């Protein structure tokens with residue numbers, strides 16, 4: 522039986538501990554189990570994060586083992602090596618695929634029935650690995666995908682147009698990585714098409730700005746890692762938002778990494794497409810009409826990922 526009030530975070534490094542801290546502050550769950558290969562690290566994080574509880578919500582936070590997470594509603598996996606300066610997400614593939622397989626075999630051993638939320642990179646590849654190894658229905662295996670990149674896009678657009686980022690509706694699709702694409706044909710500010718809004722804000726043309734923003738989004742992780750060695754606050758918020766959508770059954774639309782079965786003419790791989798997220802996980806993948814150039818870019822992104830998947834298929 523799944524306990525909808527319970528979550529687990531596997532991997533308590535920069536990303537896992539930040540997600541745990543964010544979830545504690547939000548009060549989304551009443552129970553959270555932290556796991557790490559380095560058990561002392563999980564214990565230390567559980568202690569440190571628990572000390573914030575008097576300022577937040579009543580909640581039980583502890584370090585544990587796989588036997589303690591069998592009934593968790595959302596299992597968030599962040600274990601694995603992170604990108605080193607100059608390293609792409611795809612460079613991490615072999616070592617993190619091995620780690621993912623070992624984690625999933627433990628999750629299967631204890632018969633978890635919850636939703637798996639994969640965050641470790643390369644996230645699209647590892648979501649596919651988790652799906653295959655677990656044998657779970659595809660709705661139950663979600664990658665955080667381009668939810669973070671989408672937040673970066675919204676933020677940068679809001680800065681350029683001097684508008685609240687929560688009024689910006691735009692998203693990044695495809696790989697969470699170098700081949701991702703901005704779906705400009707759907708971008709709007711409070712329902713006003715992006716180009717019209719940019720005109721209202723004084724831009725004659727917004728093409729150059731769009732291009733700059735896309736590149737800044739795509740290269741954000743590199744820029745941050747170059748300066749501080751890792752990224753974790755943005756993904757902390759993004760992962761917490763996805764977990765919250767499951768627990769609250771909110772039918773939130775977000776571009777999570779999901780396994781495709783024919784949508785956009787693609788199948789047999791995971792990449793980010795806006796999907797409806799609720800108690801069942803990624804309950805519906807939205808097949809929307811894209812501009813011709815966007816369709817091509819999505820296909821190219823899928824090809825890139827398929828090439829990497831082929832290198833790890835046994």
Ligand SMILES: NC(=O)c1ccc[n+]([C@@H]2O[C@H](COP(=O)([O-])OP(=O)(O)OC[C@H]3O[C@@H](n4cnc5c(N)ncnc54)[C@H](O)[C@@H]3O)[C@@H](O)[C@H]2O)c1
Pocket residue numbers: 531532533534535536537556557558559562599600601602603604613617620623624639640641642643644665666669697751752753756
């Ligand atoms: N999807 C995204 O948007 C996004 C954003 C940022 C980082 N990431 C990814 O998240 C991952 C974690 O990054 P980080 O900065 O926290 O790295 P980190 O090195 O700080 O933490 C990784 C943790 O995983 C643990 N670990 C390793 N193998 C394990 C295993 N088999 N079982 C349990 N725990 C294990 C390590 O002990 C360590 O504590 C990386 O793959 C990184 O690229 C993803």
